[in-house]
Each structure stands twice: as C-alpha cells, then as structure tokens.
Amino acid sequence: MKNLIVVPLDFDEQSMIALEQAANVAEVLQSDIILLHVTDEPGKSASAQAYHEEKEAEIREKLDVIARNVGTESGLNVRYEIRYGKVYREVCDFAEEKEASLIIMGCNSSRGLKRFIGSNALRVVRESKTPVITIKGKTHRKGCEHILLPLDLTKETREKVARALDFARAYGSEIHVMSVRESDKFDMSALTRQMNQVQRFIEDHGVPVKTEFVEKKGSVAETIIEYGSRNDIDLIMIMTQQEQDITELFIGSQAQELINKSEIPVLSVIPRTSESTAGSVIFS
Incomplete structure (x- = not known):
C-alpha cells in the first residue's frame, strides 16, 4: 500500500x-x-x-x-x-x-x-x-482532535482500534469509545469487559481515551451522530464486512443511515479478515 x-x-x-x-x-x-x-x-x-x-x-x-x-x-x-x-x-x-x-x-x-x-x-x-x-458536512476543523469508535462485541474490535491509533498518533487525537445501550435488559457485562480492555489498550499506547455508554435515542445511527455532535467529534470510524463466496460488499441499514446523515466525516474500513455474518456493518 x-x-x-x-x-x-x-x-x-x-x-x-x-x-x-x-x-x-x-x-x-x-x-x-x-x-x-x-x-x-x-x-x-x-x-x-x-x-x-x-x-x-x-x-x-x-x-x-x-x-x-x-x-x-x-x-x-x-x-x-x-x-x-x-x-x-x-x-x-x-x-x-x-x-x-x-x-x-x-x-x-x-x-x-x-x-x-x-x-x-x-x-x-x-x-x-x-x-x-x-x-457530507460543509464546515470542518483542519485537525482531527477527537475520533469516535462506536463499540460492540464483534471480533474486529482490535483491528479497528489499531487503525484508530494510527490516526490518533498522527494527529495527536483523543479517542472516544462509546457503545449504544439499546434496552434496559441489555447484557452489559461482556460489553463492559471489552470496553475496559479497549480503554487499557489505548492508554498503554499513550493515546488519551474516553469511554461512555449512551442510551439509545431514535436509531443507533442517530444516537452515534448526536454523541458525535455533543463531543465535537472530527471523525467517526466504522468497519464494513465482506460476505464470503461473493465479491460485492454489503452494508447494513445503520451504516447507510450514518453515512447519509452524519455531518461528521465517516471512515469506513473493510476488516482484513471477515468470517462472521455478512450483510451488516460492524460498530466494533
């Protein structure tokens, strides 16, 4: 490359x-x-x-x-x-x-x-x-002070964090790791463990990081966009996924909505290896 x-x-x-x-x-x-x-x-x-x-x-x-x-x-x-x-x-x-x-x-x-x-x-x-x-937006800051990583439990988390670290080190950015809580019955234990692991991993690489769980308001994409606006985010990073056996990529509705509506630039990355269920975007 x-x-x-x-x-x-x-x-x-x-x-x-x-x-x-x-x-x-x-x-x-x-x-x-x-x-x-x-x-x-x-x-x-x-x-x-x-x-x-x-x-x-x-x-x-x-x-x-x-x-x-x-x-x-x-x-x-x-x-x-x-x-x-x-x-x-x-x-x-x-x-x-x-x-x-x-x-x-x-x-x-x-x-x-x-x-x-x-x-x-x-x-x-x-x-x-x-x-x-x-x-999509009309006005943007020259730098990239704040990078947003929406997090879930998918296995591409480590790769996504590594890519965010590359940007953060180049720009001197702070990384915001957030996860959308979709209901009161949502099992937080595994996600909390992963959030803590990601936070330690980023801190160990000398990059400032904030973590937060956010209650879902509207769609997941709308919740992410609202968080981004509230926290002066400069870049939102998501990962797309390629389906095995066919060449065309598929992006889930939440990713489409995020790209369509977000005034904040969105970085979409394909995982280097993709073995899990296709047809979705990974907020990892």
Missing part, C-alpha cells in the same frame, strides 16, 4: 470540500494526492468524438489549475487523472490499481443526496477494498 490519497472530483461544492479535507489529511500523513475525474465514455460518431475532445480539454484545464493550486498551497505532490465509465467502479478500481491508502470523497446533501449517495458514494464504500472517508 502506498501513501496516496485518491479524491474523486466532479467540481461541485461538496467534492471541493472533500479535496480541502484531503489536503489537510495528506499534510499530516505526508501523502500524495491524485484527483480522479470520471466521465462518460465518448460516443462513436465524429461529432461526438469532437465534442468529447473539447470537453476533455476543458476538464483537464480545470484539473490542472486545481492540482497546481492545492500543491502550491500545501507543498504536497498533487496530480490528476481522467477515467471513463461508472463513477463507483472506476473509483474503486483506480484506488486498488494505484495501491492507495485512502479514498476521500464528498457526499452531496439535500436534493442531490439520494442520487450521489445511492449511486456513487455508498457504492464506493460498499465495494472498495480501500478505506473510504465520506465528507
């Missing part, structure tokens, strides 16, 4: 906000950035080819200006590429081909939310083998 961030860019406001955040991340992680613009395949007629060449020249000019400006302001190595085809497929394939360490992409809100989330951003999260940060 290379120290490289892929930023899908279609020149709308949210993709430019995602680029700004990608530059912030890249400065801290000392990563290169590749801007990726995906457009339709050109038609076969002479007039369609001519129109395509004209539009591509305009796109390249825009990308060149943006790449140079971001590179000059940040001191980063920023370049761009153009691909043709379906956005989600090209983004996933490109990131894998380049051995990128991260995809950072915007999610449009209001009228465009369903279109973009449904057909592109969520499908990238679902199918990408590369970790994805989705950016």
